[in-house]
Amino acid sequence: MRSHHADTAVPTAVESPDVVIVGAGVVGTSTAMALSQLDVDVVVIERRQDVGDEASRANSGITNSGWSPAPGSLESDLCLRSDGRWEALSERLGVRFRRVGCTVLALDEEEAALIPAMAERCETVGVEAQILKGDALAEVAPHASADAVLGLHIPAEGVVDSVRLSVAYAELAETNGVRFRLGEAVVDGVRQNGRITEIVTTRGRYRPKFVVNAAGVGADAVSEALGGEDFDVVARRGQWTLLDREFGKQVPSILTGVPGPLGHGPMVIPTAHGSVLVGPDAEDLPDKRDRATTTEGIADVLGRCRRLMPGLDLSFAIKTFAGLRPHSDPTYRVGWSESASNLLMAAGIRSTGVSSSPAMGEHLRDLLVAAGLPGSARPAARTSLDYERPLWWDLDGARVATDPLGRTVICACEKVTAADVHQALRPPLAATTIGGVARRTHATWGRCQGSACLSGVAFVTSLYADRPAWETPMNEPGSTIGVGETHG
Amino acid sequence: MADVVVAGAGRSGLIVARMLAERDVRVSVVERLPAAGGQEPESDAESLARAADRAGVSWRLGTIALERRPGAVCTLGVGGAESLDAAVLVLATGTRPATRAELGIVGDRGAGVLPGSVAHHYLDSGVLPGRHPLVVGDGQLAEELCEQLERAGASRVVRVRRTAEPTESGDGELGELGEVRFADATVEAVHGFPRVSGATVRQGGRVTHVATDAVLLAAGRIPMRNVEGALFASDDVVECFSSADPKTHEDAVATATRACEQALAAVGRRTL
DSSP: OOOOOOOOOOOOOEEOOSEEEEOOSHHHHHHHHHHTTBSOOEEEEESSSSTTOSGGGSSOOEEOOSSSSOTTSHHHHHHHHHHTTHHHHHHHHTOOEEOOOEEEEEOSHHHHTTHHHHHHHHHHHTOOOEEEOHHHHHHHOTTSOTTOOEEEEETTOEEEOHHHHHHHHHHHHHHTTOEEEETOOEEEEEEETTEEEEEEESSOEEOOSEEEEOOGGGHHHHHHHHTOOOOOOEEEEEEEEEEOHHHHTTOOSEEEEOOBTTBSOOEEEEOTTSOEEEEOOOEEESOTTOOOBOHHHHHHHHHHHHHHOTTOOGGGEEEEEEEEEEEOSSSOEEEEOSSOTTEEEEEOOOSOTTTTHHHHHHHHHHHHHHTTOOOOBOTTOOOSOOSOOOGGGOGGGGGGOOSGGGGOEEETTTTEEHHHHHHHTSSSSOOOSHHHHHHHHOTTOSTTTTTTTHHHHHHHHHHTSSSOGGGOBSSSTTOBSOSEEOOO | OOEEEEEOOSHHHHHHHHHHHHTTOEEEEEESSSSTTOSSOOTTHHHHHHHHHHTTOEEEETEEEEEEETTEEEEEETTEEEEEEOSEEEEOOOEEOOOHHHHTOEEOOOBTEEEHHHHHHHHHTTEEOOSSOEEEOSSHHHHHHHHHHHHHTOSOEEEEOSSOOSSSOOTTSBOGGGEEEEOSOEEEEEEOSSBOOEEEEEETTEEEEEEOSOEEEOOOOEEOOOSBTOSSOBTTEEEOOOOOSSOOHHHHHHHHHHHHHHHHHHHHHHHO
């Protein structure tokens, strides 16, 4: 177990919100959004400088339609409840979503023997699925390997811009009055009579009625600091390669292997924006900050994905990166703590955090209301984000831009305008880092990897902070764009 | 008269635009920046632009070509959104250094690993990317960066070249101006978080760990491809990317001449 004790001065300010949510990943932000519809006071504490900046920023983006978690489990239930809502939700929040479909490929007879049981599971939970082979398989998955002897096609599977999703949940929550405390870490907790009475952070003290632990890979440390249950969260690293939208034209749907003891294995995934993600592998690491890629890991992922899609063309690779998934045994610890009666756990959500997030926030909200949180609606609460959508939302939308900034394209690869960048740096939930601008707009994330626009994005970002340009952070403190000013 | 849109008003874009306009083609030049000449205008940019103007080229400055559609190019610029008729699109959008993925560099994703073009802008704007930076690349951009870094106050520059060293100093030894040079070498991985602190340099079987506070990627001249639906040459899309390094006027003319011929042939096919 790691200790979280920081050498900060004893903070004096004390706040007493109804709910403190620890962690602003996709789980914490969806909970914040659900609670923001109620007339309650909510604070979200996040140790990183931005929301959605850990597991929620480097994942598959797949919205699991509910076929893979064990039927009858809460995980299955929340995925199923979420699945039908993506179209409306993505429209309300300005987050791209596509229902692309997924095909599970059996590459030999042994794997093929496992397909009928998977089809049965789909039927049990009411997710449409077809067992296909030969021409019928090639029709739904023309990019799949001809070696596939059998496939299970799940047409409802979707992909969402999961990076922007957390941001959008948080933007709507903040618009409705939720307070986000970014760059602030939980240090300690005070318990009395089996309840958490006070949370001490690096910047302040809180005396909430309820606490939600949605701290992802840090949920075990947060639980320990608050006097909750003792468990371990392992950071499971996954390595990814992102391929150009141009190659995405050849990837109409998700390809995955038959799940083995270690999960699905790497997948070939069209993203919500039309590019292609290839990955992840799975490696449990002792260092929860280790997001390094390795030559072997990337090569292994690509090799395994070539078995699914022989036409995988690496000349379209834009970038490689790694993400961390919070794994615990048992997984999906969602419910009231056994150690502190006002602590609601939402931890160890390794695989379906994005997929179940629309229903997860509401599930946690309902548990809180059942436990005594006032359930009356917030007057005039907003249910959608109404600022102008980034240009990439629709190139034809360019026609209606009247603001000169909205006619000035900064990132040519991802079609991001100066207006989009300025919007990202303004409330709600103003970005304070270059990475924050990228998560909100996709600027610098295209095929040239910022070689044309990164300096522009950096300097615009620096305009919003009272500090020298070289100190502008990419993401976390210390990740400055430079080391000082030039001579003369 | 046929319509051709030239995307990019750098040297080869300006030359091909003039050539086409002189051959009775209606040419529009679309340039992302507010003036002709491209990102790093050469000294002849103004005279090339004047020549193109005299030949009858029409201009869309401060405007970007967003998307190729049948017979047209959609643009967005200070004047608003437009759909320009274009039987043929000429891509003269310039080049960029190879990305980290293209160079196969793995490891941590800390700050300080930058495209060379970005480092160049940072230095121009008073931001020092590193005090002992590592510059990857063999060409003009890498050379210019090394000079710029030394002037800006970098105390030591590590240079990693893919090709063998043309002259002097041995591998990994101190060269002139405090440069440490690795020839016939590649950067395999970068290390350090939240900012880069080191790099693994490979020379054949030999691996060296180099301490550095910035890794500047200035290798290669890769075409900038960002017009949706026209990323590569096709029946009605012509590429005009000069690849000489260092850049030369002669190569720009040769590239533009080739692109002009291809564009005329494509126009012929389109208008017959």
